[in-house]
Amino acid sequence: MSARIGVEILLVVGGLDAANQMQGLLEHLGHHVRVAATVLEALSLVETRPADLLIADSRQLEADADVVFRVLGRRQPPLLILPLAPASLPVSAADVDRWRVAVAQAQTLLAQRDGETLQVGDLVIDTATKRVTFRGQHIPLPPIQFRLLVYLAQNRGRVVGAQELLKAVWGYEGDEAEARELVKVHVRQIRRRLGLEAQHADYVQSVRGFGYLVSAPGRES
Template sequence: MPTVLLVEDDETLRQTLRYTLERAGYQVDVVADGTEALRRVQTNAPDLVILDVMLPGLDGFEVCRVLRRSSTVPILMLTARDDEVDRVLGLELGADDYVTKPFSMRELVARVKALLRRREMLAAELRPTEGEAERIVFGPLVIDVAARRVWRDGQEVALKPREFDLLAYLVRHRGRVCSAEQLLRAVWGYHGYGDTRTLAVHIHGLREKLEADPRHPQLIETVRGVGYRVNADFASATPARS
């Protein structure tokens, strides 16, 4: 039974969410503040964290920032405002997904299922196949699939968990156009609940970290109206970063 750590200071919502998640088949651990949330992640190692942005003491953004220093646990953030700045900030800090209050319990459970399902599937998909090296060398990039580490021009690049998953998937399908729906399904596990803004933020993060000039990307190309493609010629036509 997967374990979900629910971090929410509103008691009514906390109890409603706990009841809903337990009925959906999850074991739920609940806390009401950010400091206790960090401690529970260390001691209980949950399979997923549902994290409210507005918390007493450490807010959800800071909790997410601290967690991402040492943990790859999937994080689903709850934001009280339909504010793009809040959503983007959470994703940039390393959250895997978000829902905006008020939300339907059905959608929340669907997103939880998607994140947990994708975590299991990615472990299998990104495992090197028979005869395949554990490291993918692609021009100036070296991707260590097993260790989940990336280097560019010999310098290690710190990627967030979902950024790594997205990069590995795109590079393994280099030269092919991957639609937004395909990427959301493959990397996030969505089936009808995907948010293309989530994908766009992670693409932007990869470009900022890996492109010689993020404004004119040579690695991850946008195919307007369709999705994204890793340039198959990147391996032979890419200058070193300054």
Template sequence: MRILVIEDDEAAAGYLAKGLGESGYVVDRAATGPDGLAMAVTESYDLIIADRMLPGIDGLLVVEALRKKGDNTPVLFLSALGQVDERVRGLKAGGDDYLVKPYAFAELLARVEALIRRKSGRAEETVLKVADLEMDLLARRVTRAGTEIPLQPREFRLLEYLMRHAGQVVTRTMLLEHVWDYHFDPQTNVIDVHVSRLRQKIDKTFTSPLLHTVRGAGYCLRAPE
């Protein structure tokens, strides 16, 4: 999988190249709009990541030129908060996406993978759902009955794992393996604490609890009958 990064800021470009490289992508870099456009048309990329603000040119123009040539490579825009206008928003429908700086790298990676998968015709599961509890993996948002619930990163991972195994009992060992990446018993009550906190957020203010403890076994996220 090849990715073209068009970004004038050396540090930002390096950061991207390093992170994406570690995730198994081959990354080419261009520092200016014209350079990027030239590389995009001569080489074949699976994805282009472009800054909005490039020396002397708007990143949007690069993409417009590309599209005129019949190139449909998906583009992910990076832009500062003030630069997000309607034109950029609209691109989302056309197979492209945008991300506001500053961003968490994990989120960028999620979107990159989503775009590449979408392009290659794969259906993407981006929203998990259990009863009235919903999790948007791309936006990293969780809502219950329509109201948003802010979660910490670890809480998010925990809930994601529980939702992916909804209806099943999830043991502590499973959680340690997949949420904490521990492959041993930490001999503490880390899990209890986070489950407790998560419960406060997703169950406390609602009538029917979704997160049940199965004594002697683990936990189970289940929709009420």
């Protein structure tokens, strides 16, 4: 299966400003977004056109939990739910960063659910079979390094910071020093398994002071 271009998203967030900003961010990332005023309205939209992901204010999800799970229990494949803490007023840069990371995590889960093939130059990742091929050779990776490489490949062409990787791949938040050290160790091991030398690390690149970038040398990713 080829890589999905965008995710079908239903968005339910309180406040017009937050909804507009988040819709703009998601569409800029290549996703298809429909906005609903309530969770119940969003679920009715699912019946007319399928969606992959429901992003909703956690308070609204709690209020309508019984209906949500009754409706979702009938759907195949299931609709992935991403609860979000309410945004600040006005919406802050921290809110936008939090949204970006959360949606990227959800996209990783969807890829694992559906089976997605990611290709960056000679690097091919099959999320269904958990198989990595580089320059025609199968490259076995342990689970944490596989998830790290998948996340970077899904964000190919964008520099991803160590703290974002820590939250998205390991599932918790830590300070910058801890994140940098942990990610650095695993990136080094991924490069070694791919046969890339650190000083000429095409495909999995370090951007000093900012994070890591996956891209194919001399090609569009």
